Amino acid sequence: MLTRIDHIGIACHDLDATVAFYRETYGFTDVHIEVNEEQGVREAMLKINETGDGAASYLQLLEPTREDSTVAKWLAKNGEGVHHIAFGTDGDVQDEADGIAAKGVRVLYDSPRRGSMGSRITFLHPKDAHGVLTELVQKA
């Protein structure tokens, strides 16, 4: 089952400046930063709240680390802004993806990849989801 908004992914040019904006403007001070070379991003997870299932919701700020990354390509075309949404699963993320694929939505990865903070992630094609790039997240 999809149980929460795990995070909203926001593409930015300057991660440190964008983190500072969210900290100073809204007071989001719980920040985890990591680099995910496979995804081609340096990213910050800003914790917003705990949810009913004991997990949390985050804003994920994404700065590209290389020009051929998906986020660099998206920024060049669209500029900064909301890049994707991510739903949290309460069970195995591949099982969720298989169920959604059976309904005719393309799943982008054959098997889950590593996401933020040790999570397992996969993506659904935006063209099959009314224009929204959608990620599924199984927290570590």
Ligand code: CMX
């Ligand atoms: N949201 C909505 N639509 C999007 C999109 C997005 N983020 N990215 C691309 N599209 C649309 C484009 O607008 C384009 O539509 P048109 O043909 O109508 O112009 C179409 O999808 C194809 O776009 P593209 O620029 O040619 O991009 P690609 O097909 O090369 O890549 C995608 C698109 C979704 C396959 C790729 O972005 C991807 O694999 N994403 C998953 C991985 C990812 O996003 N990683 C970064 C985040 C990591 C994390 O969250 O941890």
Ligand code: CO
């Ligand atoms: Co994400």
